[in-house]
Every structure is written in C-alpha cells, then in structure tokens.
Amino acid sequence: MGVSNNVTAVLNLIALLCSVPIISSGVWLSSKPDNECAHHLRWPIVILGTLLLLVALAGFVGAYWNRQGLLAVYLFAMALLIAALLFVTVFAFVVTRDEVSFSFPGRGYREYRLAGFSSWLREHVVDPEDWVKIRACLADSDVCSKLALDYFTADQFYTGHISPLQVRDLMMHELNKFWV
Incomplete structure (x- = not known):
C-alpha cells in the first residue's frame, strides 16, 4: 500500500471516529423533547454524522484495501459534502449580512432593524407561530445571566459593549420583573 493510501486511511479513520460524537449528540438532542431550539437541529445533526460516517468508512476501506471503486465513491461523496457546506456557509452570510446594524449615539452596542x-x-x-418558538429559545438561553452582575447602573449598561441578544434578554428580564 502506498503512502498516499496510508495517509487517506488514517485521515478517514479519524473522521470515522469523529462522526460517532456527532451522531451521539444528535441522538442526545432527540432525547430532549422539551427544548424547542434543539428540536430543529437534532435530525440534521444525526444525518450529517451518518453521512460523515459512511463517507469516511468508504474512504477508509477504499484506501486500506486499495479498492478503486470505493475511493471513487468516496471522492464523489466528499465533493458533494464540501459543496453542501459551501452552500450553507454562503446562504448564512447572505441571509445575515452585516449591513443591518447601525450605531446609536451614546450606546456601546449596535442597533438592528x-x-x-x-x-x-x-x-x-x-x-407569529415561528416568533413564539424563537422567543422561547431566546428566553431559555443563558446569554444574559451575568448582565445584571456586570452592569449596576443604566450608564454602565448603555456604554458597555454587549450583544443585541444580551440587550433584548436584559430588557425582557426587567419587563418581567415589572409586570410580576
């Protein structure tokens, strides 16, 4: 077996081993029915882990036993996975472009519309149905649990460098205290 086949076999063995925690995390997320945020991620994670497992297995077997057909399937599948990853990355950048934020005078954070x-x-x-789910996910997050400890006055809060999610969560927390 050549050096390139050895390297390919070792890299695919590592990818094969890395796919197990990915699949396990997807199965773990599917065992948590109470979390609406994880509900949307569980099956894509399991599918991604399974695809990675199958592609790595084909690459490992093809490289270790020098099976040209499996190596061809491996290369084609890996090209598809890389193209899908590039598509998702470009889609995420297009959907969440950075031109939407603007500075607000006297604030240490940026505003978004x-x-x-x-x-x-x-x-x-x-x-409205999607917003209820999104709001539940944001309310359950730990993004802003430390804000009340870090900022004691309104001036410290307004001039602090915090994320828009932290601003929203802190304001929701204060509104809930007011209404209760």
Missing part, C-alpha cells in the same frame, strides 16, 4: 435583513429571514421571523 428587521427591515435590513433578507426577505427570506424576515418571512421566517415575522410569522
């Missing part, structure tokens, strides 16, 4: 985002994202966020 829904009108600046892509129409695809606006349609999925404006739908």
Whole structure:
C-alpha cells in the first residue's frame, strides 16, 4: 500500500471516529423533547454524522484495501459534502449580512432593524407561530445571566459593549420583573 493510501486511511479513520460524537449528540438532542431550539437541529445533526460516517468508512476501506471503486465513491461523496457546506456557509452570510446594524449615539452596542435583513429571514421571523418558538429559545438561553452582575447602573449598561441578544434578554428580564 502506498503512502498516499496510508495517509487517506488514517485521515478517514479519524473522521470515522469523529462522526460517532456527532451522531451521539444528535441522538442526545432527540432525547430532549422539551427544548424547542434543539428540536430543529437534532435530525440534521444525526444525518450529517451518518453521512460523515459512511463517507469516511468508504474512504477508509477504499484506501486500506486499495479498492478503486470505493475511493471513487468516496471522492464523489466528499465533493458533494464540501459543496453542501459551501452552500450553507454562503446562504448564512447572505441571509445575515452585516449591513443591518447601525450605531446609536451614546450606546456601546449596535442597533438592528428587521427591515435590513433578507426577505427570506424576515418571512421566517415575522410569522407569529415561528416568533413564539424563537422567543422561547431566546428566553431559555443563558446569554444574559451575568448582565445584571456586570452592569449596576443604566450608564454602565448603555456604554458597555454587549450583544443585541444580551440587550433584548436584559430588557425582557426587567419587563418581567415589572409586570410580576
């Protein structure tokens, strides 16, 4: 067996081993029915892990036992996975372009308006049923648990460098205290 086949076999063995935790995390997420945020991620993670497992297995067997047919399937499948990854990356950048934020005088954080985002994202966020799910995910997150400890006054908060999610969560927390 040549050196390139050895290298390919070792890399695919590592990818094969890495696919197991990916599949395990997808199965773990599917065992958590109470988390609406994880609900949308569980099957794509399991499918991605399974595809990675199958492609790595084909590459390992093809390289270790010098099976040209399996190596051809491996190369084709790997090219498809790389193209899909590039598509998802470009899609994410197009949908969440950075032109939507603007500075607000006297604030250490940037403001965002829904009108600046892509129409695809606006349609999925404006739908009341989707917004209830999104709001539940944001409310369950730990993004802002330390904000009340870090900022004691309004001036410290307004001049602090915090993310828009942290601003939203802190304001929701304060509104809930007010209404309860």
